[in-house]
Amino acid sequence: MRALLTALTLSFFLLPSSSDAATLRCGTALASDGASKSEVLMKCGEPLSKDTRTESVGEKTKQKGPEADTTQERIVYKTIEEWTYNFGPRQLMQVVVFENGRLVDVRSGGYGR
Template structure:
């Protein structure tokens, strides 16, 4: 009976939704996490090896209410995406830090550095 309860408990754990991984960059003993500004990342990690920037346009739905009626329209929103690459040497993976409108949103690991 106890084994059955243990299996049931474990299976319920796997069915629960999990929280998405937060973007975190470790630079020595410093951490830069989701929402950090570019200035904060520069202060903690120094200048990156490379910086790339692009602008993306995204359609955003807007609901407007006028009395009893409501209408939905779409407006174009422009986002500035920056990708900074950090090379921490041959024994560590390179890290690509992604900023959206100046805020840290993602950290991606690439191949080993040089």
């Protein structure tokens, strides 16, 4: 019984974590978190569609001064691109999201055509 409990405990730590790692499989090639757009193009080819938008995000920074701490806020602009891949009627379409040219997310869509 004790050996079973130990084995179960160890196997729990060996399971992959449920982090939100973005990975796109294109045949035998994999494109993972942080891949550039050119890397994804080389591994997966041209997508069915590309959509681009710009988002603005407020970013706060604290600075220590001689008399008081100050907080400054600045606007940071990010370029978001979503590429849609259609791998055929028996596979789910994949939406690949790039932020400032780097892969950050992969979502499944409906079945392709």
